[in-house]
């Protein structure tokens with residue numbers, strides 16, 4: 001028992017070193033550029049694939065492994081430089097959410113590039129030459145390579161610490177991290193510094209990927225799973241803190257390893273599978289830390305705690321002309337089955353479902369000022385709950401209600417933590433939660449069907465015709481959107497917007513801002529869940545993809561495409577996005593790359609968001625003219 | 626309402642911004658808290674309305690210990706506050722700002738209820754009190770500094786406060802406007818029997834309206850008394866003349 005406990009602890013420490021290496025890169029880059037690089041996990045994935053290829057082309061052996069890893073990391077550093085020069089340099093002044101979205105565009109591009117270059121199969125990596133064996137610890141074998149990894153983490157911690165404290169480069173990095181303007185005033189060449197830090201951070205990401213090969217094959221889902229883990233580590237350790245990242249990586253990896261090590265344990269006669277609880281354990285660790293220290297173990301609340309994610313723009317009270325326009329659109333939508341064929345009916349069903357999904361996020365981001373980067377968690381939770389309820393024999397309407405309520409409850413749970421943060425920290429936390437939800441759906445075979453998902457979830461016979469289901473979806477989604485819109489203009493909406501505009505003032509006039517935001521988070525999650533229930537019944541089946549990170553980002557792109565100022569924005573954005581996606585994905589298999597390039601281009605061309613930038617231009621013209 | 630603080634202390638990273646401050650303000654009394662920049666006035670205010678938790682000391686309302694209560698609860702007990710750096714809801718109109726305060730007062734949290742036209746009379750009443758009646762439809766983000774101060778005051782008055790804490794209420798206003806606003810505050814204090822504590826750098830305002838003056842320097846109250854006493858107090862002159870800031874404008 002003790003020996004296996006020790007082995008698992010060491011195992012956890014080895015994982016922690018690799019994770020720390022990657023997180024370290026993210027933290028360094030964030031410290032200087034203030035950009036959270038969503039594509040950091042993609043760089044790690046690139047490092048892994050390059051590691052496999054370079055090992056082979058260098059002829060294997062010691063040179064192939066270590067030389068290959070180093071070369072892979074250097075190549076990734078070059079890619080990082082390219083990304084910095086082409087994309088990030090143009091958006092340093094943009095709102096932080098837009099920066100995150102832009103780097104997600106890079107995630108999509110890298111993923112399709114890797115798919116194109118290496119194909120969809122997992123690539124088994126080389127084992128480290130000379131370190132393939134195991135040593136006996138308390139009578140149990142432990143891989144020698146993992147022992148090396150355990151040392152590697154602290155070594156890099158010290159190396160980076162020396163770099164930061166003992167070199168001129170490090171002094172500049174620290175100066176820029178403390179106070180960017182001051183560093184610029186002191187004559188630090190910002191452009192060069194940013195690029196070199198980005199190169200260093202990317203190098204570490206690539207190295208982490210290549211060195212992980214002996215433990216894990218290179219695969220196409222690494223990018224998101226790693227970035228989610230890195231986000232967890234960053235949130236738990238405290239955004240920007242290097243020791244925090246190490247401590248958090250150790251805590252999380254060791255706890256996970258223990259869960260795996262415990263395996264099946266019998267409690268009072270029932271067997272309890274701890275190895276399946278790793279994700280729950282990860283969530284619990286994160287929860288406990290955030291309850292005690294909302295900004296992470298080594299983090300502190302940022303100076304401006306204003307929820308400044310959404311531009312504080314006016315919400316005009318409802319006008320009569322708008323009402324007429326809405327009626328007209330509604331009439332066209334209701335009559336649509338008369339003109340559309342089967343294909344377009346299915347597509348339009350998607351459109352109305354995603355309009356509701358986008359509206360639910362728009363409510364949270366616009367009136368609430370909280371950007372959820374994991375909104376698909378609630379969409380998916382609703383879908384799963386409805387599917388399971390339907391499979392258990394509940395009628396359609398009851399299944400819808402189940403989805404709505406379950407998603408709302410999940411949002412209530414996650415939201416409790418989320419409303420304590422703001423800005424990028426909030427974005428990272430919501431994404432980490434969503435990734436945990438995804439992994440639970442992926443692993444919990446008995447309930448969710450695991451990677452196969454759930455099939456055969458159809459609406460009742462009366463709604464089997466595509467036209468009939470379309471009308472039901474339109475009705476339910478329309479009601480949901482109307483409800484979201486009503487909230488914004490109701491007393492609750494006023495209090496919510498007040499909390500967003502000025503937390504201090506809102507509290508000073510008696511508003512419990514956290515609670516208001518919490519309730520808003522839950523309602524937004526419930527509406528997203530409602531969209532999810534409509535989705536599962538329209539497709540007839542669902543898989544963990546339903547709540548994957550890409551879907552969360554789809555929703556964000558929809559909202560930003562249309563603008564967060566009004567609820568009409570996200571709805572219009574959803575319509576555009578869904579139709580475009582349908583159009584492009586029929587033309588090419590690399591739809592993700594196309595989307596990625598468009599997202600990057602959009603953020604570069606419209607650094608203040610489409611609507612915001614157009615407004616700004618318009619204002620300029622008015623001033624000039 | 627009698628408002629009192631007793632032995633308040635607050636340190637920021639070892640630096641004592643407020644160091645053992647005690648005083649009280651009686652119902653209907655107008656008291657000014659003055660002192661050079663960085664004396665600790667705003668920090669004292671922040672502890673008084675619960676925004677900052679004091680390291681030591683107590684805050685008392687009518688003898689009841691309310692130390693550590695958050696601002697929202699103190700507001701329900703009748704504490705209204707205006708900020709040195711104005712805090713308003715910039716995406717909303719002036720009238721909507723007031724409406725938020727009134728909705729909160731009535732605990733109106735509905736998600737389906739309508740707000741159109743709600744409180745219109747009360748809002749215009751409050752706005753005319755602070756001389757902003759014509760500005761109801763204006764966006765708060767576009768207002769001048771002085772007007773924002775007025776909006777803040779109207780929001781504070783929305784809950785019929787029994788203690789009004791005003792941090793530099795007339796900053797950014799022309800001399801005539803300053804006098805008008807302080808007259809309004811004086812009237813309110815008398816009519817509603819409200820205790821008023823304000824900070825101010827304009828000595829005309831301070832000596833023209835305060836019934837009693839507290840002088841703060843480096844975190845401590847160094848003098849206290851009626852305007853006439855303070856005017857002739859040697860220590861007070863030293864506190865101000867010893868500073869670079871042009872305190873007496």
Ligand SMILES: Nc1ncnc2c1ncn2[C@@H]1O[C@H](COP(=O)(O)OP(=O)(O)OP(=O)(O)O)[C@@H](O)[C@H]1O
Pocket residue numbers: 637642660661662663664665666667668669709
């Ligand atoms: N949050 C904080 N963190 C660190 N130091 C602070 C903080 N708030 C105030 N201080 C410091 O405490 C001291 C008192 O500040 P305070 O704002 O209370 O002064 P004040 O009397 O209101 O000055 P002013 O007339 O300029 O408004 C100042 O030296 C200030 O720098």
Ligand SMILES: [Mg+2]
Pocket residue numbers: 666667668709792
């Ligand atoms: Mg002050």
